[in-house]
Amino acid sequence: MDKKGVETSDKRHLRSMITREKILKSAKEVFLEEGFQKATISQMIKKAGVGYGTAYVHFEGKDDILIVLMEDVMAKFYEIAETPFSPRSKEEANDIIENQAYSFLKLAEKERDIMCVLEQAIGVSPEAANKWKETREKFIQRILKDIHYSHENGLTRAGLNFELVARGWFFVNEMYLWEIVRGEQRAPVEEIAEAITSVYTAGLYKGV
Template sequence: MASSRKQKAIETRERLVKAGEAIFLEQGFQKTTIAQIIKKAETGYGTAYVYFKNKDELLIELMQTMMNFFYQVSELSFEPSTKEEAKELIVYQTKEFLSLAISYKSLMQVIKEAIGYSNAVEDQWTSIRLRFIEGITNDITYAQTQGLVAKDINPHYAAKSWFYTNEMFMWEFVCSKEKDDLDVVINTITDMYINGLYE
C-alpha cells in the first residue's frame, strides 16, 4: 500500500509539472494561474497544494530540472596546461551553454518574464547565477596555480564579469528577434576574455 501511494504521489506531481509547463509556454508567467494548472492536471485543489502552493514554486521546479543540464556543462573538468587549451575548453563550454539556452528558448522566456514579477523566481535565479560564478571562480583559481593567469587577478570578480557577459548574450539569443551569429559571438567574447585574463 505504501509503495502504491508513493507511486501515485509521483504521478500526481509529474502531471502537475507537465500541466504547468504546458500552460506557462502557452500563456506566459503572468497570465498563468495555479487554478488553470490544477484543472489541466485533472487533480484536486487540496492534492495539488500538497506539492506546490503557487505557480512560482512550480516554475522553480521546472527551472531546477532544466538547469541541471546547464550545470553539467559548467562543471566539466577544467584543467588546462596552456592558454590554447584553456581557450578550447572555454569555447566549448560557452557554445554548449548558449546552445542549451536557445534549445530551451520558450521556457527561458517564461523565466525571464517571471524574474520581473516573482521574488521567489528572482531569488532562485540569483542562486543559479551564484553557482555558475563559483564554478568559474574555481576555474580561474586553477589557471592561476598553473601560471596561466596573473596572481594579482581577483578570481571572483573576473568570474562575475565573464558570467554576466554570457548571461547578457544568453538573454539576447532567447528574447531578441535579431539573429546574431552564435559562433561569431562566442569567438569574439572568448577572445576578449582569454586575452584579457590569460598570459
C-alpha cells in the same frame, strides 16, 4: 512495518510522484501557452486533472511550480559548467571555455520558450528572482574554481581579482543568454562564443 504495509507505502509514494510529474507537465504547457503572469494555478490543475487539495499537497502555487521547472532547466546549464577543466596551456583553456560558452548559449536557444517564461517571472516574482540570484552565484563559484585551477598552474596574469573576473565572465554570458532567448542576438551562437571567449582568455591568461 510488515511486507504488505511496505508495499502499500511504496504504491502510495509512486502515485504521489506520478501526480507531481503530471502537475509539472501540465503547468509547463500552461506557462508556455499563457506566459507567467497570465498563467493560473487553476488552469494547471484543470489540465492535470487533479483536485485543488492534491495540487497544494505538492506545490504552494505557480511560483513554486515554476521554480521546480526552473531547477530542471538550470541543471542542464550547470552540467555544461561542470565540464572537466584541466588545461595545460592558454590555447587549451581557450578551446574548453569556448566550447562551454557555445554549449551554454546553444542550450539557451534550445530552451528559449521556457526561458522566456522564466525571464517574465524574474521580473515580477520575488521567489523566481531570488532563485535566479542563487543560480547565478552557483555558476560564478564554478567559474572561480576553474580560474583558481589555471592560476595554480601558472597560466593566469598576476594582480587580478579572480572573483571579479568570474562575475564578469558570467555576466557576459548571461547578457547574451537573454538576448538569444528574446531573439535579439546579432550574430550566430558560434560567432558570439568565439568572440567573447577570445576577449575573456586574452585578459585572464598569460600571452604564452
